[in-house]
Amino acid sequence: MKKIKCLITAGPTREHFDPVRYISNPSSGKMGWFIAQASKEFGWDTTLVLGPSALPNIDGVNVERVVSAEDMLSVCRKHFDDCHILIMSAAVSDVRPKMFINHKAKKNEIDLNPQLERTPDILLTLSKEKGNKVLIGFAAETQNVLEYAKGKLEQKNLDAIVANNVGQASTGFASDDNKIDVILRTGEVIDFPQASKKELANSLIKFLSDRFFK
């Protein structure tokens, strides 16, 4: 039996406008970190591309630490060709400042109306070279969760998308629990009841293995 190679992203990205200031979001990286641990324990060859996070490395997992969306894209590209499944759970910042000042800006140097630009959409970029790979996205929303998630599944040419409502403290960005629904291309929605992120990660990997690699 071939050994499945799994590429996972987790955590936020940081988009700096000087060495000490940035745009980011409150993602802790926990969900993707537990998915990487579950993937390894399931016997998959696992690479975790982790944005800035206090979480430690995981024995037996190739952990690559990155800062910005641009870094995350380039490290993902390095591993993408070789993987069977990409699970993109990172909360990539959608925008970044256009300008970067390469020293700590003095207060009066800071532009109070900074120009922003979009970061690269990593999943959309990689989905153009999908081939036979299984692509799994995440949709963190605070409203119309299932509807928005279905839109992204189509737009990014995914095999499945994991929808979660980050508008509730108990299942939000930095919490220990989560509640997810997995939406497949067939339109099927699989409800995973609220549980710890560790338990959900194990259930998700088992589900993906049964669904895509049996």
Ligand code: C5P
């Ligand atoms: O479009 P939206 O950001 O909501 O889509 C969520 C999915 O797209 C997630 O899997 C996320 O990791 C991925 N994404 C990405 N690059 C971005 C923004 C989101 O790969 N710049």
